[in-house]
Amino acid sequence: MAKVRLFQASHELKRLGPETCPWSVQWRENGRRCTKTIGSKDDAAEFATLKEAELLSKAKGINTQKRWADFVEEYLQTEAKASGKRPATVDIIDRALARFTEKLRPTWVHLIDARALDTFRQLRLKDKGDKGPISPHTVLKDLRHLHAALGVAKRWGYLREVPDMPRIATDSREKPHVTEEHFLAIMGVVDIATLPDPRVHDLPESVTSGDWWRALLMTCWVTGGRIGAVLRFRWEDVDFDAARVLSRAADLKQRKDTRPEIRGALPYLEKVRGSDPRLLPWNHNKRTLYTEFARIQTAAGVDLPCSKEGSPGHECTPACHLYGFHSFRYAHARYNYQNPDLQNQMGHATPATTEHYRKWAKRQLAEYNAYVPDLAGQQQNGNKTSNKPEFRVVG
Numbered sequence: 211m212a213k214v215r216l217f218q219a220s221h222e223l224k225r226l227g228p229e230t231c232p233w234s235v236q237w238r239e240n241g242r243r244c245t246k247t248i249g250s251k252d253d254a255a256e257f258a259t260l261k262e263a264e265l266l267s268k269a270k271g272i273n274t275q276k277r278w279a280d281f282v283e284e285y286l287q288t289e290a291k292a293s294g295k296r297p298a299t300v301d302i303i304d305r306a307l308a309r310f311t312e313k314l315r316p317t318w319v320h321l322i323d324a325r326a327l328d329t330f331r332q333l334r335l336k337d338k339g340d341k342g343p344i345s346p347h348t349v350l351k352d353l354r355h356l357h358a359a360l361g362v363a364k365r366w367g368y369l370r371e372v373p374d375m376p377r378i379a380t381d382s383r384e385k386p387h388v389t390e391e392h393f394l395a396i397m398g399v400v401d402i403a404t405l406p407d408p409r410v411h412d413l414p415e416s417v418t419s420g421d422w423w424r425a426l427l428m429t430c431w432v433t434g435g436r437i438g439a440v441l442r443f444r445w446e447d448v449d450f451d452a453a454r455v456l457s458r459a460a461d462l463k464q465r466k467d468t469r470p471e472i473r474g475a476l477p478y479l480e481k482v483r484g485s486d487p488r489l490l491p492w493n494h495n496k497r498t499l500y501t502e503f504a505r506i507q508t509a510a511g512v513d514l515p516c517s518k519e520g521s522p523g524h525e526c527t528p529a530c531h532l533y534g535f536h537s538f539r540y541a542h543a544r545y546n547y548q549n550p551d552l553q554n555q556m557g558h559a560t561p562a563t564t565e566h567y568r569k570w571a572k573r574q575l576a577e578y579n580a581y582v583p584d585l586a587g588q589q590q591n592g593n594k595t596s597n598k599p600e601f602r603v604v605g
Contacts, residue, residue, distance in 0.1 A: 214262045276368040278316040306355040324373035331376045387540035395510040412484040425478035432474040434542030434556045437535035443489040470555045547571035
């Protein structure tokens with residue numbers, strides 16, 4: 211156990227007397243004897259208590275001298291950026307830690323506990339967004355980044371234990387997946403598309419904008435890929451024998467290359483193949499891609515119920531009633547959740563993310579088989595009732 215001694219130096223005590231002689235604190239650190247003269251006895255006793263707690267923490271491998279601001283800078287430089295995270299992800303982490311710093315103003319890393327996280331949750335939920343109170347999911351995202359940073363602080367020896375994550379009541383709505391009925395309806399009206407413009411795309415003469423959209427939507431359906439990754443697929447990466455395409459890690463959130471199967475979309479893709487090295491070139495502004503997709507869905511009669519209708523501060527827009535491209539990922543997971551290669555197909559960095567999709571699909575597709583009473587024995591012998599007691603209606 212760390213020993214800290216409170217005393218008055220004998221030579222100063224003889225010279226100044228017990229009333230005016232300053233008090234000192236003495237301790238041993240790393241084999242060396244350290245002494246510090248404080249002044250009054252109360253101040254010296256307070257310093258001795260803090261020093262003893264510090265020595266005990268160091269004996270257990272905890273550095274109690276790490277300031278929160280210094281840790282945040284070190285974490286962003288060493289862990290967040292050097293670990294290969296995308297710049298956009300690093301910016302999100304930086305903003306989450308900055309919000310925690312602004313609201314709680316912590317000084318030392320080792321003093322952050324579960325109470326601090328609960329206070330941050332309470333204050334963060336009171337913040338206002340552009341359209342009213344912020345979503346609980348936004349607060350949960352900040353807490354996850356904060357919790358991950360505290361986990362690194364423990365690994366570096368700045369924190370004894372990582373406090374538990376506070377719970378936040380969030381809405382578990384069904385994921386907006388593209389249904390088969392809507393998919394067929396959309397594929398039937400894509401000929402109304404006017405983009406991509408043949409003047410800025412090197413497409414075969416007989417290929418129309420509708421052909422291009424059929425190839426894109428079928429590729430999204432069979433691969434379950436993110437729209438950004440699908441638009442970056444290249445012909446040189448297609449393995450026609452295995453019917454797979456190389457999806458490079460730089461185009462995804464993961465840290466390794468994957469090879470999703472693309473067999474069902476190859477006939478559509480080969481029809482629109484030109485001299486461009488990309489399978490599905492889009493040389494217009496990316497915003498026009500979403501605008502054209504919305505126009506196609508409207509023509510197909512897609513009119514989804516707004517999942518956020520009735521939420522505080524939410525104002526419905528036409529986009530609330532249409533699918534986004536990410537809905538194809540949910541559809542792919544829904545209809546292929548039993549496939550063991552689902553993680554590679556969808557390009558998830560960890561199995562935990564894939565398991566989230568699987569659990570959601572199982573909840574939606576699992577058969578319940580509710581018990582149904584046997585009604586055959588209620589009427590026997592030519593519609594005559596059995597010996598069972600009759601029902602009585604009490605008015």
